[in-house]
Amino acid sequence: MLSRLRNPWPDHRAERMLGAVALFACLCVLAMIALVAQRAWPIFAHNGLSWLGSGGSLKAQIETMLATSAHPPASAFYFRAWPIIYGTLLITALAVLLALPLSVLSAVFIVELAPLRMRRVTVRVVRLLASVPSVVWGLIGILVLVPFFDNHIISPSERTSVEGTVQLTGAGLAPAVLVLAVMITPIMVALTCDALGAVPPAWREGAAALGVNRMRAIRAVTLRAVRPAIVAATVLATARALGEAIVISMVSGSNFFAPRPSDGLTFLFEPLRSLASTIVDYHEGTSAPALSAALYACALLLLFSAFALSVGGYLIKLPMRKYQTRG
Amino acid sequence: MSTLVSHPISAADRSGIGPRRGRGSSMRTWRWSDRLLLLAAWAAGLTLCAIAAAIVLYMGYRGIQYLSPELIFSRPQASLTQAGSGGFLDPLLGTMLLTVIGVAIAAPLAICSALWIVEYGRPNWLARVVESGIEIVAGTPDIVIAFFGLAIFQLHLLSFASETAEGGGVTGRSFLAAGAMMSLIALPPIFVTVRDGLQTVPSHMREAAFALGKTRIATIRRVLLPGVRSNIATGVTLGVSRIIADTAIVIVLLGSTLRISPQPGGAPVLGVLKGLGSTLTSYIYENSPAGEGGAPQKAYAAAFVLMLFVLALNLVVERISRAQARSSGFVTAVEGIV
Numbered sequence: 001m002l003s004r005l006r007n008p009w010p011d012h013r014a015e016r017m018l019g020a021v022a023l024f025a026c027l028c029v030l031a032m033i034a035l036v037a038q039r040a041w042p043i044f045a046h047n048g049l050s051w052l053g054s055g056g057s058l059k060a061q062i063e064t065m066l067a068t069s070a071h072p073p074a075s076a077f078y079f080r081a082w083p084i085i086y087g088t089l090l091i092t093a094l095a096v097l098l099a100l101p102l103s104v105l106s107a108v109f110i111v112e113l114a115p116l117r118m119r120r121v122t123v124r125v126v127r128l129l130a131s132v133p134s135v136v137w138g139l140i141g142i143l144v145l146v147p148f149f150d151n152h153i154i155s156p157s158e159r160t161s162v163e164g165t166v167q168l169t170g171a172g173l174a175p176a177v178l179v180l181a182v183m184i185t186p187i188m189v190a191l192t193c194d195a196l197g198a199v200p201p202a203w204r205e206g207a208a209a210l211g212v213n214r215m216r217a218i219r220a221v222t223l224r225a226v227r228p229a230i231v232a233a234t235v236l237a238t239a240r241a242l243g244e245a246i247v248i249s250m251v252s253g254s255n256f257f258a259p260r261p262s263d264g265l266t267f268l269f270e271p272l273r274s275l276a277s278t279i280v281d282y283h284e285g286t287s288a289p290a291l292s293a294a295l296y297a298c299a300l301l302l303l304f305s306a307f308a309l310s311v312g313g314y315l316i317k318l319p320m321r322k323y324q325t326r327g
Numbered sequence: 328m329s330t331l332v333s334h335p336i337s338a339a340d341r342s343g344i345g346p347r348r349g350r351g352s353s354m355r356t357w358r359w360s361d362r363l364l365l366l367a368a369w370a371a372g373l374t375l376c377a378i379a380a381a382i383v384l385y386m387g388y389r390g391i392q393y394l395s396p397e398l399i400f401s402r403p404q405a406s407l408t409q410a411g412s413g414g415f416l417d418p419l420l421g422t423m424l425l426t427v428i429g430v431a432i433a434a435p436l437a438i439c440s441a442l443w444i445v446e447y448g449r450p451n452w453l454a455r456v457v458e459s460g461i462e463i464v465a466g467t468p469d470i471v472i473a474f475f476g477l478a479i480f481q482l483h484l485l486s487f488a489s490e491t492a493e494g495g496g497v498t499g500r501s502f503l504a505a506g507a508m509m510s511l512i513a514l515p516p517i518f519v520t521v522r523d524g525l526q527t528v529p530s531h532m533r534e535a536a537f538a539l540g541k542t543r544i545a546t547i548r549r550v551l552l553p554g555v556r557s558n559i560a561t562g563v564t565l566g567v568s569r570i571i572a573d574t575a576i577v578i579v580l581l582g583s584t585l586r587i588s589p590q591p592g593g594a595p596v597l598g599v600l601k602g603l604g605s606t607l608t609s610y611i612y613e614n615s616p617a618g619e620g621g622a623p624q625k626a627y628a629a630a631f632v633l634m635l636f637v638l639a640l641n642l643v644v645e646r647i648s649r650a651q652a653r654s655s656g657f658v659t660a661v662e663g664i665v
Contacts, residue, residue: 014544018443023453025440025514026460032467032475039478102371105364109372113365122372124645125379131637132382133572135608136630139615140382143623182378189375213354215361236466243468246574250617276470276575283579286477296478299471310466 036303039296042289046077051297054082059256062282065291076290081298083258087272090173090259091248092241095180096234102181103188103237104223104230110189111196112218126193130186138250141179146170146251149269158266166270171253174268179247184237191236195229196222228316235313239306245276254281275302383634390631393624399632403585403610412622415629417587418610421502422571422636424599425606428506429513429570434563436510437517442547445525465515473579476508480580490590490601501590503600505580512573513566520565524558525551557651561644568640571633574608581605583613607633 009017043051061079068076110122150170159168199222207217223230253271261267273281275298286292354362401414440457448454464472480489480499489501528551536546552559585605589598605613607629612618614626 009542009544011542011544014542014547015443015447015449018439018447019453021436021439022443022457025436025464026457028511029460029463031479032472035478036471036475039474101367102374105368105371106375109368113368114372118372122376125376127641127645128379128383128638129375131568131572131641133574133608133633133637135572135574135611136382136386136634138617139611139626139630140385142616143626144385185375213357213361215357215365219361219364239466243470245468245470246578246612250612250615276468279470279474280575280578283473283477284582296474299474302468303471306466306468306471307463310462 033303036296036300040293040300042077042293043079043297046074047079051079051081052085052301053080055080057256058083062256062291062294065294066282066285066288068288068290070289072288072290077293079294079297081275081294081301083256084273084275084278084298085301086258087252088242088274088276090272091176091180091252091274092238094173094177095184095241096238098177098181099185099188099237100230100234103185103233104192106185107189107192107196108218108223110193112214112222123193126186126189129182130190132183134183134244134246135250137179137183138247141175141247141251142171145175145178149175154269158269162263162266162270166255166257168266168269169253169271170269171251172269172271173252173259176248176252176272179251180241180244183244183247184241187240188230188233188237191233192226192230195226199225231316232313235309235316239309239313242305242309243276243302245274245280248274249277249280252277386627386631386634389627390634392627394628394631398625398628403605412625415607415610415625415632417585418605418607418629419632421577421581421587421604422606422608424502424604425506425509425577426567426570428502428600429509430563430566432507432510433513433517433566434559437514437562437566438521438559441518441521441525442551445522446543446547446551461515461518464511465519467511468575469512469573470575470579472508472511473576476504476576476580480504480507488601490603500580500582500603501601502581502604505576508576508580509570509573512569512576513563516565516569517559517562520558520562521555524555528554557647561647561651564640564643564647568637568644571606571636571640572608574612577606577609578612581609583609583619585610585613607636 056078058080064076064078065072106122106126110119110126114122147170149172150168153174154168154170162168203221203225204217207221208214212220252273254273254277255271256273257271259267259270259272263270279295279298282291282295286295354365357365398414399419400416402416403418404413440461444454444458477499479485480501480503481497483497486497488503488507489497489499532550532554533546536550537543541549582603583605584603587599587604588602589595590601591598611626611629611633614622614629616623
């Protein structure tokens with residue numbers, strides 16, 4: 001048997017073997033989509049697409065789901081996920097908004113401005129930040145950032161102003177956004193740097209020959225040329241932020257509360273939940289069929305949005321080929 | 328002519344050329360918005376460095392403060408106090424076990440897929456489909472992959488691979504299940520680095536092999552695989568760092584048992600593979616205020632060990648890519664991130 005393997009293979013057999021392995025990897029993806037959709041089906045069967053909307057208390061719905069046995073009545077499948085969808089959108093949007101200027105400016109710094117030694121250090125720093133495990137970010141968030149917010153940032157008047165509806169513990173929107181923004185910055189920096197480095201030097205030289213200063217050349221030529229790459233990097237970072245479960249579960253306060261912008265600045269300290277962090281928080285409740293279906297529905301929504309984002313990122317990258325820059 | 332060459336260029340002549348001039352003096356003519364942007368870019372770069380320095384120093388300080396040898400070499404105990412709850416030997420072993428399982432599944436899959444796509448890739452549409460399939464895996468959140476694992480290992484067909492509950496129900500949780508899902512996390516980075524390595528192998532190497540009468544598969548074994556050895560090493564290292572950093576899959580598929588608890592009644596190795604346990608990441612999560620045990624000191628110590636692993640893997644990647652002079656280091660870093 002082994003000696004047969006050691007002999008040179010005929011080419012067509014090798015091709016088929018390698019192709020089969022590649023197809024197997026691909027089939028895993030199909031199986032993933034099919035299985036998650038199948039598990040999520042009861043929610044769609046009972047709620048249609050209106051489970052994406054709002055209605056009733058989500059906390060009560062989840063508790064009803066948990067309380068039902070192996071054969072839940074149809075009423076247990078009532079599910080309206082708007083608070084956590086809103087939480088996901090809120091955290092992701094704010095984190096990306098915060099990370100975008102920081103990462104574009106750092107990329108400009110790395111590629112265009114930094115002295116060689118500084119540049120080497122910064123590239124290493126980006127690589128390091130990219131590889132810090134999410135649970136370490138979460139640990140720093142929950143043990144350093146959350147107590148800091150609790151003790152120094154949130155004022156007693158802010159605490160009393162929302163006392164009736166929700167308790168401010170320090171864990172909430174602001175620390176989650178801060179940690180998440182730092183987490184996604186390295187991805188955006190890396191992709192933007194890659195594109196900046198691929199801008200033809202002749203363009204920069206052309207701008208210099210026209211007599212503009214370095215910064216103006218960066219603004220008018222280089223940054224404009226890498227705009228598609230910046231959008232693509234933003235899309236990828238958004239996908240990463242959407243799916244981040246552990247960090248948000250640790251620092252967002254894990255409360256089915258939808259922060260109200262009408263509360264003014266206090267809004268930033270109100271606790272919330274995202275889709276992914278809800279799945280982590282309730283993963284032990286999958287033995288209750290109704291809750292399991294609800295969690296799989298959340299997972300399906302995440303899968304779908306990640307897919308949509310990657311397709312969107314691909315479509316955005318297409319026009320870049322016109323400029324012959326990669327990204 | 329000779330006078331022109333020998334005549335030294337006067338300082339006045341040089342003044343028109345930008346780069347030769349001191350930076351400070353030329354900036355005086357800049358617009359305010361340009362100066363602000365320059366300042367902001369420097370500030371952003373330095374902020375990143377400051378954040379990284381703060382994290383490394385803080386974790387290092389906490390780690391040295393709380394880490395002790397007996398913490399690494401003792402098993403976790405069920406206890407209410409931090410003093411009595413033991414160390415993290417089991418999580419450490421769990422991390423290693425999961426890494427081995429994940430890489431053992433992911434590396435052959437990824438390398439074979441990359442070889443097929445670059446060297447054969449017929450029919451073309453199928454190659455595109457496989458490539459985008461792997462791209463989808465790369466973009467899928469790990470929590471979704473974890474729930475996929477739960478769903479697939481709860482199927483009765485695969486019940487042999489996971490822990491069985493008291494009532495005979497299949498929980499879908501085990502080292503094998505978690506390792507299989509970890510391989511999905513590690514697959515994309517290995518695939519991308521090997522594929523890009525294969526694409527940069529010059530075609531005359533293949534043509535020379537064909538001219539010597541070698542078949543495609545012989546060319547792959549004798550020429551291409553040795554040629555992309557460093558890419559495979561980089562990819563595997565990136566995959567390993569993805570695996571040891573992942574938390575969601577461990578929490579969902581290994582549960583919150585801190586000790587490695589083999590499934591009773593079976594072969595010793597198989598029992599462990601079918602049993603539950605923990606890794607460094609899930610240990611940190613469980614011991615942080617977010618989990619059950621409020622043992623932040625243990626969590627800090629474990630996080631320090633985890634960071635050491637991550638830094639070591641970073642260094643390995645850097646070494647490999649420096650040795651491989653033709654590829655630029657940053658591209659490798661980008662592939663690791665995305």
